[in-house]
Amino acid sequence: MPKPNRSFDKSLWVFHVNTGSCNGCDIEILAALTPRYDVERFGIKLVGSPRHADALLVTGPVSRDMVDKLKRFYEQVPDPKEVIVVGSCGISGGVFHESYDLAGPVDRIIPVDVYVPGCPPRPEAIIDGVVKAWMKLERLRGENR
Amino acid sequence: MADEIIHFVEIIIGVFLVAVFGMIFGLLTKGIDRKLAAHMQWRVGPPVIQPFLDVKKLFCKENVVPRNAVAWLYNVAPIVCLTSVIAILLYIPMGSIPPILKGYGDVILILYLLTIPSLAMVAGGFASGSPFATVGAQREMVLMMSYEFPLATTIIALGWKISTLYPGEAAFSLTTFTKYPVWNIMGPFGIIGAIILLVVMILVTTGEITKVPFDIAEAETEIAEGVFVEYSGRNLGLFYLADAVKTVVMASLIVALFFPYNLSTYLGSSIHLPSIAWNAIDFLFYLLKLEIVIFFSMTFIRVSVARFKVDQVVKVYWGYLTLAALIALVLIALDILL
Numbered sequence: 001m002p003k004p005n006r007s008f009d010k011s012l013w014v015f016h017v018n019t020g021s022c023n024g025c026d027i028e029i030l031a032a033l034t035p036r037y038d039v040e041r042f043g044i045k046l047v048g049s050p051r052h053a054d055a056l057l058v059t060g061p062v063s064r065d066m067v068d069k070l071k072r073f074y075e076q077v078p079d080p081k082e083v084i085v086v087g088s089c090g091i092s093g094g095v096f097h098e099s100y101d102l103a104g105p106v107d108r109i110i111p112v113d114v115y116v117p118g119c120p121p122r123p124e125a126i127i128d129g130v131v132k133a134w135m136k137l138e139r140l141r142g143e144n145r
Numbered sequence: 146m147a148d149e150i151i152h153f154v155e156i157i158i159g160v161f162l163v164a165v166f167g168m169i170f171g172l173l174t175k176g177i178d179r180k181l182a183a184h185m186q187w188r189v190g191p192p193v194i195q196p197f198l199d200v201k202k203l204f205c206k207e208n209v210v211p212r213n214a215v216a217w218l219y220n221v222a223p224i225v226c227l228t229s230v231i232a233i234l235l236y237i238p239m240g241s242i243p244p245i246l247k248g249y250g251d252v253i254l255i256l257y258l259l260t261i262p263s264l265a266m267v268a269g270g271f272a273s274g275s276p277f278a279t280v281g282a283q284r285e286m287v288l289m290m291s292y293e294f295p296l297a298t299t300i301i302a303l304g305w306k307i308s309t310l311y312p313g314e315a316a317f318s319l320t321t322f323t324k325y326p327v328w329n330i331m332g333p334f335g336i337i338g339a340i341i342l343l344v345v346m347i348l349v350t351t352g353e354i355t356k357v358p359f360d361i362a363e364a365e366t367e368i369a370e371g372v373f374v375e376y377s378g379r380n381l382g383l384f385y386l387a388d389a390v391k392t393v394v395m396a397s398l399i400v401a402l403f404f405p406y407n408l409s410t411y412l413g414s415s416i417h418l419p420s421i422a423w424n425a426i427d428f429l430f431y432l433l434k435l436e437i438v439i440f441f442s443m444t445f446i447r448v449s450v451a452r453f454k455v456d457q458v459v460k461v462y463w464g465y466l467t468l469a470a471l472i473a474l475v476l477i478a479l480d481i482l483l
Contacts, residue, residue, distance in 0.1 A: 005201065010192075035188045038189055040191050048374075078208070080207075
């Protein structure tokens with residue numbers, strides 16, 4: 001895996017995957033991009049293709065139909081990459097817990113680095129989740145050194 | 146023989162310097178653009194050095210080549226794109242510094258060279274073997290065909306005026322444009338024509354550097370970044386750099402055609418400084434002019450409006466802008482006849 005350099009902390013491009021969420025978390029993610037929170041000042045940018053992304057922002061409890069798509073999204077992101085789960089659904093299934101159509105929380109399908117709890121989490125919490133992701137990158141740098 | 150070798154070495158050093166300048170200033174311009182756009186939207190915005198960090202990050206990411214891509218073309222396209230834009234920069238004067246390849250080419254050559262980056266993007270898009278990229282590449286071709294005619298009309302109108310006034314000069318050479326600034330040689334009709342041509346040129350620039358509202362080829366909300374959908378890591382970084390340099394190239398072209406004024410020609414007689422200092426001042430003045438042109442052709446338009454549909458883009462370029470350019474051509478023709 002290529003070694004992440006320091007510029008990762010200041011230029012994290014994010015791809016947003018909705019795996020069957022109710023759009024609550026998705027709107028909070030968009031709220032983080034608005035002038036009030038403005039995550040672009042930290043270099044965080046929402047990109048349109050998983051190939052450009054450094055982090056996968058997953059919302060929703062993963063319905064059966066989304067399993068293979070989620071795996072493919074994960075595989076399409078070039079290394080080094082990380083996965084941030086936003087919202088209670090992705091962590092435990094949330095209100096959809098034990099539903100017949102659930103393929104499980106996100107971490108049953110792809111490896112997850114950061115969990116952001118909340119239904120939906122506040123934009124501050126999402127920004128805090130991204131900061132936690134930076135801490136993981138710092139650890140990666142330490143391991144590779 | 147010795148002169149030729151010195152000339153050759155000079156060109157090589159010059160090419161290196163221009164390439165470094167183009168990339169650094171292009172990225173800085175992108176940063177300034179993002180900062181200004183953020184302020185216009187009441188945001189703080191990323192730091193001005195953000196594009197440098199982005200490129201640094203992209204260059205250390207994994208470089209994925211899809212299984213059904215044409216690997217050699219897919220990898221060569223970004224390099225062709227970047228080198229061809231840098232090549233255009235070699236023909237454009239910067240302030241009072243003459244172009245590196247002075248005397249080897251004129252505006253017509255620049256017109257042809259400007260299609261190569263777009264063609265490289267089209268080739269890269271088709272080579273990546275993704276339906277999104279194919280759609281993006283087709284849209285890029287449509288865009289290219291649309292803005293080519295108004296652009297050519299603009300340059301021909303200006304060259305025509307110069308060739309009738311000064312038959313002895315090389316009409317399409319950028320040094321001639323610098324020697325006789327457009328606004329000094331035009332009559333009343335010509336001035337109106339030149340203003341129309343300037344507006345046309347600014348809108349063509351927006352399309353040439355594929356920014357909103359003409360970014361149909363990279364529409365991230367419709368076709369997932371279009372031509373670049375499969376690109377990642379180093380290749381994406383090269384395209385990013387090429388885009389940055391292309392912004393500088395197009396703005397330099399506008400500055401060279403419409404605002405070739407230098408401070409040294411006007412203040413040189415009253416303030417006495419060594420010529421190297423004047424070169425530096427002219428160069429800084431040229432950078433200022435670039436930033437102003439880029440603000441109006443990119444940042445201002447990009448923040449003000451939303452994206453056009455494909456057919457609307459064609460209508461704007463082939464309909465309104467071509468019509469405006471032809472009217473300007475007629476006005477300049479009147480100016481020549483009267």
